[in-house]
Amino acid sequence: DAGVTQSPTHLIKTRGQHVTLRCSPISGHKSVSWYQQVLGQGPQFIFQYYEKEERGRGNFPDRFSARQFPNYSSELNVNALLLGDSALYLCASSFGRRYEQYFGPGTRLTVT
Amino acid sequence: GIQVEQSPPDLILQEGANSTLRCNFSDSVNNLQWFHQNPWGQLINLFYIPSGTKQNGRLSATTVATERYSLLYISSSQTTDSGVYFCAVEPLNYGGSQGNLIFGKGTKLSVKP
Secondary structure: OOOOEEEOOEEEEOOOOOEEEEEEOOOOOOEEEEEEEOOOOOOEEEEEEEOOEEEEEOOOOOOEEEEEOOOOOEEEEEOOOOHHHOEEEEEEEEOOOOOOOEEOOOEEEEEO | OOOEEEEOOEEEEEOOOOEEEEEEEOOOEEEEEEEEEOOOOOEEEEEEOOOEEEEEOOEEEEEEHHHOEEEEEEOOOOHHHOEEEEEEEEEOOOHHHOOOOEEOOOEEEEEEO
């Protein structure tokens, strides 16, 4: 079975621009979570979506938003990019809200 | 919020050596996972272990939930074991953000040939 997939793999954007990152969960999984990992730190929780509804939100500004589609794939959107948004963005899928999470390969975002 | 502390932060081993990584957490948890992050950033699931002991080949893990710690054992280490090992917990009571994982800062392991 295919694992969690994310696109694109790498992305370079300019300050002030907008970015959309995409994630497809493992088949049968209904929950998708997004994490941000800056260099030298552990991943930090941004959002969790379950059954197409936001079920949890971390300590991130309103410039970050997400949604989940009927096929359980998800998008993470970041507006008005700042240099500090440069990071590895990881998507995780799980069967339900409180189950083992499996991570995708990540999207490495560089903001210049 | 819950605090997750991993030790040691860095570990250098000779190939074939054994090691123990520790994860302490400050509150009750619903879930605890160990991950290995490879140099390309991929987080690989090692163990889902909210309590008890599990083994998978050369790796084993023990979580003592009542004492709020978990241990990851690596035996007969190989160069391919190099990378960063993360412990992540899901708090038992976290209001509206149930289901999210809180990560420690990781242990960076280097295995020399």
